[in-house]
Amino acid sequence: MSAVRFVDPSLLADTAEGPALWGSRCRDCGAHTFPRQGGCPRCTGSGMEDVVLSRTGTLWSFTTQGFRAKPPYTGSPAYEPYAVGYVELPGQLIVETRLVETDPDRLEIGMPVELALVPFRDDEQGPVHTFAFVRRTP
Numbered sequence: 001m002s003a004v005r006f007v008d009p010s011l012l013a014d015t016a017e018g019p020a021l022w023g024s025r026c027r028d029c030g031a032h033t034f035p036r037q038g039g040c041p042r043c044t045g046s047g048m049e050d051v052v053l054s055r056t057g058t059l060w061s062f063t064t065q066g067f068r069a070k071p072p073y074t075g076s077p078a079y080e081p082y083a084v085g086y087v088e089l090p091g092q093l094i095v096e097t098r099l100v101e102t103d104p105d106r107l108e109i110g111m112p113v114e115l116a117l118v119p120f121r122d123d124e125q126g127p128v129h130t131f132a133f134v135r136r137t138p
Contacts, residue, residue, distance in 0.1 A: 007120050007130045011035055013052045019117055021131065023053040023092065032093040054089040055115045056136055061086045062099060062107050087113055087133050100134035112136040 006012050013020045024033045026040035027047035034053060039046050062085035083099035085107070100116055101107055113133040120130040 004117055005126065005128050006117070007128055012131070015052055015055070017055055018115070019131070020055045020115060021053040021095065023051050024048040025051045032089075034093060034095050051092075053092055053095070057087040057089040057095075057113055057133070059085050059099075059107065059109055059111045059113050059133070060088045060094055061109060062104070064102060064104050083107060085133065098130065098132040100132050106135075112138075 011022055013022045021034060022036050024036040024038075025031070025048070026033075026043060026045050027049055028045035029040060029043040031040055031042035032051065032053070033041060033048075036048070036050055038048055040048060062083055064081055064083050066081050068079050081102060083102045083104070085097060085099045086094045087097055088094045098118070099107065099113075100118060112135070114136040116132050116134045117129045118132045120128050122128065
């Protein structure tokens with residue numbers, strides 16, 4: 001992943017299938033978290049281990065944001081409305097995420113989605129990417 005600069009490299013794992021999100025799993029109760037955490041929010045245990053989260057899931061819920069995100073998530077100066085959703089990663093958890101598709105008429109609860117890296121902003125070193133989910137094609 002050295003070719004792509006990511007907004008927070010600690011969130012991203014490089015897998016054989018492509019980029020994936022890093023999460024945690026509690027060794028005591030099995031709860032998953034994202035981002036990674038040192039303690040379990042379900043059972044308060046401290047036996048957390050790093051896990052690579054599923055790259056695919058289903059759209060659980062969504063909305064379109066008609067306002068600029070708060071810093072440091074503002075992205076590029078050229079503002080456009082964007083979609084935010086909750087994606088259920090099977091057997092793991094539900095992740096809050098940006099969606100690549102911004103037209104609510106093209107989004108459906110339950111549609112299959114997969115992780116994608118998308119441009120977020122440019123800085124003096126070039127483009128910086130973030131994660132989003134996009135409709136998965138069979």
